[in-house]
Amino acid sequence: MKPIFTSLTPNAQASDVWFALAALTAPGSWIRGKSIAELENTLAKFLGLAHVYTFDSGRTGLYAILKALNLQAGDEVLLQAYTCVAVPDPVLWAGAKPIYVDCEAETLTMSAADLEKKITPKSKVLIIQHTFGFPADLEKLMKIAKEHKLFVIEDCAHALGATYQGKQVGTFGDASFFSFGRDKVISCTFGGAVATGNTEFATKLERFANSLPYPGVGWIARQLLHPAIIGLSKSLFNILWLGKMLLYLSKVAGLTPLAVYAAEKKGGRPPFAFHRLANALASAAGRQLERLKKFNQHRVQIAQSYEVGLRKIPFGRQRALPGSAPIYLRYTIRHPKAAEILATAKKKNIFLGDWYTTAVAPTGVSYQAIGYDPKTCPNAEGAAAQSLNLPTDIHITEKEVERIINFISGFPPSRE
Numbered sequence: 001m002k003p004i005f006t007s008l009t010p011n012a013q014a015s016d017v018w019f020a021l022a023a024l025t026a027p028g029s030w031i032r033g034k035s036i037a038e039l040e041n042t043l044a045k046f047l048g049l050a051h052v053y054t055f056d057s058g059r060t061g062l063y064a065i066l067k068a069l070n071l072q073a074g075d076e077v078l079l080q081a082y083t084c085v086a087v088p089d090p091v092l093w094a095g096a097k098p099i100y101v102d103c104e105a106e107t108l109t110m111s112a113a114d115l116e117k118k119i120t121p122k123s124k125v126l127i128i129q130h131t132f133g134f135p136a137d138l139e140k141l142m143k144i145a146k147e148h149k150l151f152v153i154e155d156c157a158h159a160l161g162a163t164y165q166g167k168q169v170g171t172f173g174d175a176s177f178f179s180f181g182r183d184k185v186i187s188c189t190f191g192g193a194v195a196t197g198n199t200e201f202a203t204k205l206e207r208f209a210n211s212l213p214y215p216g217v218g219w220i221a222r223q224l225l226h227p228a229i230i231g232l233s234k235s236l237f238n239i240l241w242l243g244k245m246l247l248y249l250s251k252v253a254g255l256t257p258l259a260v261y262a263a264e265k266k267g268g269r270p271p272f273a274f275h276r277l278a279n280a281l282a283s284a285a286g287r288q289l290e291r292l293k294k295f296n297q298h299r300v301q302i303a304q305s306y307e308v309g310l311r312k313i314p315f316g317r318q319r320a321l322p323g324s325a326p327i328y329l330r331y332t333i334r335h336p337k338a339a340e341i342l343a344t345a346k347k348k349n350i351f352l353g354d355w356y357t358t359a360v361a362p363t364g365v366s367y368q369a370i371g372y373d374p375k376t377c378p379n380a381e382g383a384a385a386q387s388l389n390l391p392t393d394i395h396i397t398e399k400e401v402e403r404i405i406n407f408i409s410g411f412p413p414s415r416e
Helices: 014-024 037-046 058-068 088-093 112-118 138-147 200-212 217-235 242-252 260-267 279-289 293-309 338-345 378-384 398-410
Strands: 051-055 074-078 097-101 123-129 151-155 177-178 190-197 329-332 389-390
Touching: 014 217, 014 279, 037 051, 037 190, 037 279, 051 058, 051 200, 058 088, 058 151, 058 190, 058 200, 058 279, 074 088, 088 097, 088 242, 097 112, 112 138, 123 138, 138 151, 190 200, 217 242, 279 293, 293 329, 293 398, 338 389, 378 389
Parallel strands: 074 097, 074 123, 123 151, 151 177
Antiparallel strands: 051 190, 177 190, 329 389
């Protein structure tokens, strides 16, 4: 049967592929150009914030915020477990200490109760993550942050367009960062942005952003080539293993960059970090930003179909907080046999998502290197052992939703 994918550049449509291929023939516009300022201005207008700066990735954007804060050795940055290593790594790069706060079992966002337990006199910064596009409990978390005079950073890597009490996420804290990675809300293979309404802080961010170089032409070319390679691989997937072979060969040849590099699993920097966003990639991200409303409306519609289809199947699932409007980057469910479901689905050409199978993903992260103790975050550990994601992207049809639900229905229900 036709394969269903959850990852592998899910946003990319035919127009994105043709744009990237055309951009490859115009290297003169790869590095500098008007698309960078256009993307920053459009995003600032969308958020209603005065200042937006773009970078090569969300992690470089987070590092830029932390660097601008001039943190000292021993300063603590509170962040959520059940996350990607791309969040604690920039904390380490900035010379600070990550402190892991447990998530709530149902919302998969930060536990306000556990946050209060882990604040110390050394706590300086709070990173609030909107997991899978579900707004965290901003009312409680912001109140705690204010009481303890914490600088608040919103992690909106999954949540561009989500709202809490009618207001865009990314506009509650002192600063926020967004990701334009391959599997994010909008994507240009690699990219990110930082937003703030604080003019004084923005001056520091701008100074740091202007100090960064642009990436090399080889890096830019690989990012532009990525959607074409993935698109072709998907279309050939069932034809004599051609699609799988193309994916493998492109990875071996370094044509498709890794989502997380080996160095990052030990707290180190990936080779692309600390660069500005290139003009060609800003243009690719801007094209998708124009379709943000369409993308998110589709995600919500597909999520509603999962809700209806799974209503009689008592799997655990991520819960939205009252007053929040998630965008459902992925539709996450929980089951004690999550690993078995993922493996069985793959045999049926249904490639479900595995965010997150470890409390600090991906598999292979050195917990010692990043300072994470699993005993401190039991909810995150429990969620990681049982999580799997259903696709919601623009290519998923109602017929495919039905196929996924029928497949999942064959497993004994979770008692969650």
